Amino acid sequence: MQRYGRHGRHGIRGLILAAAATTALAAPLTGCSDDNTPASPVSKAASAASEAGEALASATAEVGRRLDEFKNGVNAKGDVKLDSHVTTDSDGRSTAKVTVTNSASSEKSYAVQVNFRDKDGNLLDTVVVTVNDVAAGASKDATARSNRTLSGDVIADIARAVRH
Structure with a gap:
């Protein structure tokens, strides 16, 4: 006589079916990495955060490069005002109005670094506006x-302004 333990013959089959159903239901909850191995939601979120971090690092480097192009520039942050109301344009990008008032005695050009932040002050993006x-x-x-x-x-602030 065969013994099947406390679950009996149908109990073991039920456990196997339940395990298979759990696996089938869990499969859509995971993605795949580039090499087609399952990726957990946590690793997918980490990947998205990494991509966002790389985009921000790239934007920050580009801002630095563009401001460095203004040779012999003078700090002109006091000449710049930023509209406190950030809007969203038709492409879904955040925008803020920048007003430059030239306090010098001759015509000048400006490069203004504007940072976009979340309500907690975390940097989301940075751009340079040339006037x-x-x-x-x-x-x-x-x-x-x-x-x-x-x-x-989204909140905007002036990080730097250079006049030349």
Whole structure:
């Protein structure tokens, strides 16, 4: 006589079927990595965060490069005002109005670094807005536009402004 333990013959089969159903239901919850091995939701989130971090690092490097192009530039942060209301354009990018008022006695051009942050102050994106040929004592408007779509409540601030 065969013995099947406390679950009996049908109990073991039920456990096997339950395990197979659990596996089948869990499969759609995981993605695949580039080599077609299962990727957990945690690793997918980490990958997305890594890509966002790389995009931000790239944008930050580009901002630094563009500001460095302004040789013999003068700190002009006091000449720049930023509209506190950040909007979203038709492409889903965050935008903020920048107004430059030239306090110098001759025509100048400006490079303004605008940072886009979340409500907790975390840096989401950074851009450089170039405002060329602002007459002495005059003002000129420009628009800072994020490099990518940003979500949540976005706040903009002036990080640096250089005049030459």
